[in-house]
Amino acid sequence: MPRCVLIVGAGPAGLATAACLKQRGVRAELVDRHGVPGGAYRRIYDGITLASPTRHTGLPGLDPKAPEYITVPQYRAYLDGYAAHHGLTVRKATVTRVRPGFQVQFESEERRYDAVVVATGMFDFPRRVDGATHASEWRGPAALPGPRVLIIGGATAAIEIAEECARALLQPTLSVRSRLKIVPQRFLGRDLHDFIVPASRWLPRWVARGYCHGEQSLPGADLGFREFRRRGVVRLRGAVKRIDGKSATFVNGEREEFDAIVAATGYRFERSFLEDETAPGLHLVGAPCAHSLASEFLYGIREDAGKVARCLS
Ligand SMILES: Cc1cc2nc3c(=O)[nH]c(=O)nc-3n(C[C@H](O)[C@H](O)[C@H](O)COP(=O)(O)OP(=O)(O)OC[C@H]3O[C@@H](n4cnc5c(N)ncnc54)[C@H](O)[C@@H]3O)c2cc1C
Numbered sequence: 001m002p003r004c005v006l007i008v009g010a011g012p013a014g015l016a017t018a019a020c021l022k023q024r025g026v027r028a029e030l031v032d033r034h035g036v037p038g039g040a041y042r043r044i045y046d047g048i049t050l051a052s053p054t055r056h057t058g059l060p061g062l063d064p065k066a067p068e069y070i071t072v073p074q075y076r077a078y079l080d081g082y083a084a085h086h087g088l089t090v091r092k093a094t095v096t097r098v099r100p101g102f103q104v105q106f107e108s109e110e111r112r113y114d115a116v117v118v119a120t121g122m123f124d125f126p127r128r129v130d131g132a133t134h135a136s137e138w139r140g141p142a143a144l145p146g147p148r149v150l151i152i153g154g155a156t157a158a159i160e161i162a163e164e165c166a167r168a169l170l171q172p173t174l175s176v177r178s179r180l181k182i183v184p185q186r187f188l189g190r191d192l193h194d195f196i197v198p199a200s201r202w203l204p205r206w207v208a209r210g211y212c213h214g215e216q217s218l219p220g221a222d223l224g225f226r227e228f229r230r231r232g233v234v235r236l237r238g239a240v241k242r243i244d245g246k247s248a249t250f251v252n253g254e255r256e257e258f259d260a261i262v263a264a265t266g267y268r269f270e271r272s273f274l275e276d277e278t279a280p281g282l283h284l285v286g287a288p289c290a291h292s293l294a295s296e297f298l299y300g301i302r303e304d305a306g307k308v309a310r311c312l313s
């Protein structure tokens with residue numbers, strides 16, 4: 001059994017892993033650059049409701065108590081309660097390098113561990129577009145300077161932001177490079193997640209190779225988007241070639257002025273601080289496709305944290 005495990009990141013993945021290790025009696029230190037539990041949920045805008053039903057968002061040992069769908073503030077409170085429930089503490093520290101032998105470099109010190117769990121998530125590492133505000137900084141329609149909003153992207157976040165703008169009677173335009181990725185929220189009277197969650201655990205990763213390699217995004221749920229589109233409230237345009245201030249030039253050469261331009265272009269899983277990603281004793285939790293197709297989602301984190309703790313004990 002390793003003497004001390006370092007868990008980098010205190011979002012859902014780090015907290016879940018710390019709780020599972022504690023339950024198995026493995027000594028672990030949980031660090032986060034922000035020094036508080038919650039990870040992305042400390043910074044995601046409060047107006048968002050999670051697309052997964054609450055029953056698929058619980059972490060090991062404590063389920064959230066909320067209606068069928070949980071909001072970001074409710075989930076943040078759940079994570080605070082989760083840390084307290086399991087007696088987890090978070091040390092404020094940023095890992096800058098993990099050398100072979102788990103010699104870990106922080107900003108101003110170096111320590112050695114026996115194993116390392118990387119649970120650094122993706123929210124701190126947005127894929128940006130020059131001239132646009134990234135979706136991670138989205139603060140809702142009320143924060144916009146005017147009604148004409150260009151949203152770059154054709155998957156989950158782009159669809160959610162477009163729907164929110166349409167509900168607020170703004171004029172959203174979606175810039176989609178290839179095709180819009182949208183699926184119905186419900187199927188046979190049930191939330192689509194009731195089918196996706198079990199399937200994503202056993203489907204081999206090669207069936208979604210493009211997604212696992214970060215080349216493709218997953219579809220967003222239709223919570224009114226198609227109806228807004230049918231009524232002409234949401235417009236679709238092709239890819240953006242250039243942004244100059246508030247003006248966007250599209251690939252067909254046309255230019256249009258907007259009041260705000262938002263890039264819903266996703267995130268990347270950053271782990272450049274690792275010198276050797278293959279070292280025995282190094283584990284990823286919350287990284288896309290780390291263990292299964294569900295690994296970056298809350299329902300995957302729940303499974304993977306348990307697996308990693310079992311392996312480390
Ligand atoms: C808007 C939005 C909606 C979502 N909705 C759903 C949903 O409905 N259902 C679902 O299952 N999933 C959903 N997700 C995905 C899932 O919730 C996130 O992927 C989840 O936050 C991942 O948790 P994590 O702990 O891996 O990462 P994070 O929550 O990002 O936490 C990682 C932590 O690590 C810290 N960190 C990073 N690098 C370092 C370093 N070098 N040193 C120290 N600390 C570091 C970061 O600051 C951060 O605090 C959503 C995500 C977003 C952004």
